[in-house]
Amino acid sequence: MKKTTYLLFVLTLFFTALKAQEDQSFKGSFEACKAQAQQENKLILIDMYFVGCMPCAEMDKKVFPDPRVQAEVQKNFILYKTDVMKEQDGKKLARKYGAGGFPTYVILNKEGKAIMMESGYFGADRFVPLLQEAVQRNQDNRYLAFDTDLDKEYAAAYSERFIKTGVNHPFSELEPYLAQQKDLFSEEAFLANSVTQFPQYNDWTYDNLPKLLDMYGANLLRNKINSIANIKSRAFGKEQDSDALRKMFSYIRPTFNDRLWTVFLPGFVAEFYNASKDANTYFMLLDEYHLYPRWEERSNALGPVIIDQKNNPVILKKILAEYQEQINKEKLEFSDQYKLTLLYIYLKDFKMAEQAVGQLLTDDFKNPYYKITKENAEAMRAAILRKDTQGFEAQVLKRPLGFSLD
Known part of the structure; x- marks a missing residue:
């Protein structure tokens, strides 16, 4: 009997906690939400989503239930979730704040003044500091320039x-x-x-x-600045002006949060290289900005450079040293083995190239991510035996990398 009573007690606590988790968002209109925020003297956390949005669903599944997030929300916020496809309030809020990616979060003070906006998936480790920053900005009376009118006339x-x-x-x-x-x-x-x-x-x-x-x-501003920065990166590359590139990075850096800067910065540097074909400056920028810290990322970035610099033995030897160092750590992945083969071919070390392509041909070539067939590898081997560096079509192979929302 005591065990049954205890079990019922535990189940009651569980379902009560589960219900609290499900009911943490405000139910009602946005105007009613603002009234509630004023009554409780809390900020408003707007979460704009739509059904079928995968990052939105992941936020609901992993982030909002996180005890750290729940504690911060319950202490300082009224959570207002709205579907931008189905709900009129959601459509108006999306228009008001230009929501183009989802989920989009807008944080308002109790009077409806905008404090900050963000979009995309945020893990709890990044979402809690975001919420805390909004609280601090409100205390400092730092608000964005949006007014509070959802019905004003736009283009x-x-x-x-x-x-x-x-x-x-x-x-x-x-x-x-x-x-x-x-x-x-x-x-x-x-x-x-x-x-x-x-x-x-x-x-x-x-x-x-x-x-x-x-x-x-x-x-x-991110999408526009990203487009502008790509154009400028190419222009600076054509001019061989890495100092101008660095100045641009400093200027646009506040547009990107820490996570997104690591996503966009490599693209800007790659645009500079593609226009300049200056491998030495490219390597210097990679090191200066700590890009591609994982070998698989760096190797993917080196692939196009190997082909671009096929007539530059000094650069090729520098790259070869990196692959030889990696060989001492582990067996090379398929795309890395292919790049190693290219390096030996372009350096006209046909003995090592034959060994490298032989290792490549031990693979069954069934991986759907491979961009070459066994026949392509055989053609490469035939070119090596002829000591012909032009007798095959080199491909840019990239290793498939894992994807993380956060």
């Missing part, structure tokens, strides 16, 4: 992106719209500009980036 081509009227409004309408604006720093103009790539307004955005970051935060 039709912008608004149609979030609230469908059935009328076709192409984004090309936004160029004359922006030209008519007296103040490009206004909320309406900023939001319209955020979804375009018109060169003159991209230039204006880049020139005014520090002020825009202060006014509206980084979230809505």
Whole structure:
């Protein structure tokens, strides 16, 4: 009897805790949520999502139930979750804050003033500090420039992106719209500009980036700045101007959180290299910015360089030394073995190239990620036996890397 009573007690606690976890978000309209926030003197954490959004589902499954996240939310926030596809409040909020990636989080004070915005999956280790930063910003009275009106008039081509009227409004309408604006720093103009790539307004955005970051935060500027930075990286590469590249990195860095900087920065450096073909500067930048710390990442990045620099034995020998060092640690993965073979071929060390391709041919070539067939490898071997560095088509092979949302 005592055991049964104890079991019922434990189950009651479990289901009570489970129910509390499920019910932690506010149920009701956004206006009612704001009223509740004022009553409880709490911030509002808006979580915009839609059914079928995988990162949104992962947040609900792994992050919001985390005890650390729950404790922070329950202490300082009213959580308001809204479907941007089905709920009118969700559509209006998505339009108001330019939600383009999901989930999107907007944190408001109790009066509805915007404190900060972010989007994408955040593990609990990153989400808790984000929430704590919002609390601190509120205490410091640091707010974004958005007003609190969800029903204000926006450019039709912008608004149609979030609230469908059935009328076709192409984004090309936004160029004359922006030209008519007296103040490009206004909320309406900023939001319209955020979804375009018109060169003159991209230039204006880049020139005014520090002020825009202060006014509206980084979230809505990342896509545009990413596009601009890729273009500038290529231009700096053509000019062989690595100092200008570094200055740009310092200038745009506040646009990206720590996680996203590690995602976007390698692309900018690669664009610089692709335009410059200066392998020495490329390697220097890789080391300077600590890019590709894992061997499999670095090897993937080295693949195109090996082919580009096939007539540069000094560079090839530097790369070969890295692969030889890796051989001493473990057996090379297939794509790495292929790159090692290329290195020996281009260095005209045909004896070592024959050994390397022989090792390559021991594979069954059934992995769907391989970009070459056994016949391709046999053609490479035939070229090696002929001592012909041009008798095969070199491929850029990359090892499939694991994917993590966080």
